[in-house]
Amino acid sequence: MKPPRPVPKSRRLVWVGLLVGACVLLYFLPPFHVVPLEAARSEAEAGVFDAAAFVETFWEDRLLKSADSAVDAGELLAAFEADPTDAVQRFGHRLGLSGSSSYFVSGSGHIFEIEDGNVTIALQDEGGAAVVIETGPLFGNAVRDGSGLLDVSDFPNSQDFNALSSEINRRVEERVFPLLRETAAIGVAVRFIGGVEIADVEKDVPPLRLVPVVVEFP
Amino acid sequence: MNRLQFNRKLTIEWLAATTVAAIVACAAAGCSSQSPSSSSDGPPRVAVVISTLNNPWFVVLAEAARDRATELGYEATIFDSQNDPAKETSHYENIIASGYQAILFNPTDADGSIANVRKAKAAGIPVFCMDREINATDAATSQILSDNFSGCVKLGQYFVEQVGKSGKYVELLGLVGDNNTWNRSKGFHSVVDRFPGLEMVAQQSADFDRAKALEVLESILQASPDIDAVFAGNDAMAMGAYQALAATGKADKVKVFGFDGTDDVVKLVSEGKIVATAMQFPKVMARTAAENVDSYIQGERDFPQKTPVDVELVTQDNVAQFGDFGHKGAQ
Numbered sequence: 001m002k003p004p005r006p007v008p009k010s011r012r013l014v015w016v017g018l019l020v021g022a023c024v025l026l027y028f029l030p031p032f033h034v035v036p037l038e039a040a041r042s043e044a045e046a047g048v049f050d051a052a053a054f055v056e057t058f059w060e061d062r063l064l065k066s067a068d069s070a071v072d073a074g075e076l077l078a079a080f081e082a083d084p085t086d087a088v089q090r091f092g093h094r095l096g097l098s099g100s101s102s103y104f105v106s107g108s109g110h111i112f113e114i115e116d117g118n119v120t121i122a123l124q125d126e127g128g129a130a131v132v133i134e135t136g137p138l139f140g141n142a143v144r145d146g147s148g149l150l151d152v153s154d155f156p157n158s159q160d161f162n163a164l165s166s167e168i169n170r171r172v173e174e175r176v177f178p179l180l181r182e183t184a185a186i187g188v189a190v191r192f193i194g195g196v197e198i199a200d201v202e203k204d205v206p207p208l209r210l211v212p213v214v215v216e217f218p
Numbered sequence: 219m220n221r222l223q224f225n226r227k228l229t230i231e232w233l234a235a236t237t238v239a240a241i242v243a244c245a246a247a248g249c250s251s252q253s254p255s256s257s258s259d260g261p262p263r264v265a266v267v268i269s270t271l272n273n274p275w276f277v278v279l280a281e282a283a284r285d286r287a288t289e290l291g292y293e294a295t296i297f298d299s300q301n302d303p304a305k306e307t308s309h310y311e312n313i314i315a316s317g318y319q320a321i322l323f324n325p326t327d328a329d330g331s332i333a334n335v336r337k338a339k340a341a342g343i344p345v346f347c348m349d350r351e352i353n354a355t356d357a358a359t360s361q362i363l364s365d366n367f368s369g370c371v372k373l374g375q376y377f378v379e380q381v382g383k384s385g386k387y388v389e390l391l392g393l394v395g396d397n398n399t400w401n402r403s404k405g406f407h408s409v410v411d412r413f414p415g416l417e418m419v420a421q422q423s424a425d426f427d428r429a430k431a432l433e434v435l436e437s438i439l440q441a442s443p444d445i446d447a448v449f450a451g452n453d454a455m456a457m458g459a460y461q462a463l464a465a466t467g468k469a470d471k472v473k474v475f476g477f478d479g480t481d482d483v484v485k486l487v488s489e490g491k492i493v494a495t496a497m498q499f500p501k502v503m504a505r506t507a508a509e510n511v512d513s514y515i516q517g518e519r520d521f522p523q524k525t526p527v528d529v530e531l532v533t534q535d536n537v538a539q540f541g542d543f544g545h546k547g548a549q
Contacts, residue, residue, distance in 0.1 A: 046440035095365065096526035097502060137412045139371050153523035157328070157353045159400055166408050 051163035075105030102145035138169035146195030282504035360521040369529025370405030384415025385446035431458025453478035
């Protein structure tokens with residue numbers, strides 16, 4: 001029987017070099033990381049979009065400060081009457097390839113009618129119903145899209161963008177409607193700012209169905 | 219062993235070692251530098267990668283994308299991912315290696331598909347998402363998406379009108395990894411949950427699949443036979459639900475609501491068998507995405523990352539306006 005041949009020194013060096021290389025590689029590019037469970041959970045929660053916090057900041061820092069950009073309700077209604085297509089182009093915001101359009105509107109007038117939770121407002125110096133505020137559960141994207149301040153492309157997950165509408169609507173129900181319900185009475189003067197969403201400008205106006213951001217009784 | 223033999227062996231070992239090291243280093247660094255070579259002759263090629271062709275709605279989406287790309291002068295090939303992210307990845311590898319110019323993409327998973335899109339982007343192949351989104355805004359060139367949430371808000375409002383403010387209902391969810399599933403569900407619940415009298419007795423996934431919906435609802439009906447309505451996250455599941463209800467003699471009592479606007483469900487809406495669906499516009503989405511591909515190849519680079527497409531409610535009152543996966547008479 002032949003004795004085992006000794007491994008040449010240079011060959012051993014090759015394997016040692018490879019081993020060291022692999023160790024260095026694994027050190028800098030580890031295949032997995034061990035982290036405490038609590039830290040992993042906090043990290044996952046930190047990545048969750050907080051629609052309420054976003055809307056809180058958006059409402060105070062951007063939405064209310066953009067009141068000057070709102071189109072006057074009387075001007076918008078006149079524009080719809082003159083040329084609906086032109087009115088959409090001048091004052092409206094469309095979300096992607098959408099048939100409906102949204103507007104940020106302001107105005108003042110007096111309360112003309114209150115029925116089934118719907119508050120109807122006649123504009124200054126005009127007699128008829130021009131703006132209706134439905135004070136029941138709110139749905140839709142009138143404020144989010146009407147403001148023209150938020151872009152869906154800024155949100156990696158569109159569920160987050162949609163959550164904004166729910167949160168804005170919740171805020172209107174909680175913070176704007178109580179004052180309106182409490183104070184509204186026929187003949188009372190009112191000033192308003194809010195969003196309007198119109199599915200079909202040829203059929204659905206007037207009146208403007210407003211989701212209010214601000215309601216004031218001067 | 220003589221010196222010459224020993225040196226040759228050493229050289230082979232060094233070559234093997236450096237090759238292994240290079241492969242390991244390259245893999246670790248995520249090398250994927252296959253350059254996209256266009257096919258030498260013939261029109262430029264566009265891949266249409268679709269989550270599944272086992273659903274007529276996606277067949278329409280795929281064929282509309284392929285046909286519009288063909289009209290615009292491209293050779294378009296459809297790849298079916300069969301709702302399997304692994305198959306989708308394999309399609310991407312083939313597409314990247316085969317020199318396609320662009321990908322029209324309907325992902326299987328909003329998170330899981332991002333890696334494929336990034337891989338294509340790194341290889342210089344732009345990706346244009348259709349109908350379903352990926353949860354990233356820096357990977358795809360553009361995303362043309364149904365506004366599922368708003369569509370289901372409208373559907374939810376109609377659901378309350380038709381079912382009333384109290385009753386029991388079942389929700390059939392689509393694929394749980396797909397954002398559309400949750401956008402639809404959340405849009406629906408943003409309305410229906412405001413009415414405490416409406417009780418959801420079961421919420422189960424049937425993977426957007428008709429046969430699975432049939433099975434799932436049959437099983438739910440054994441535990442909850444007295445439901446008033448079913449909200450299905452797509453029309454295929456609405457068809458499966460209707461089939462299960464018809465088989466148990468409940469089709470006249472339980473109101474079914476779908477989502478998609480497929481021809482068979484639009485027909486059932488007109489016959490009063492399904493109460494409502496929501497029309498998505500797959501042809502509009504596919505054609506717009508294919509036109510974006512053409513614009514990109516012509517040099518355009520400024521695309522909105524996400525373009526939502528309006529969804530419209532289809533009921534017995536307006537069903538005459540709809541057909542062929544859109545408005546009647548529209549292209």
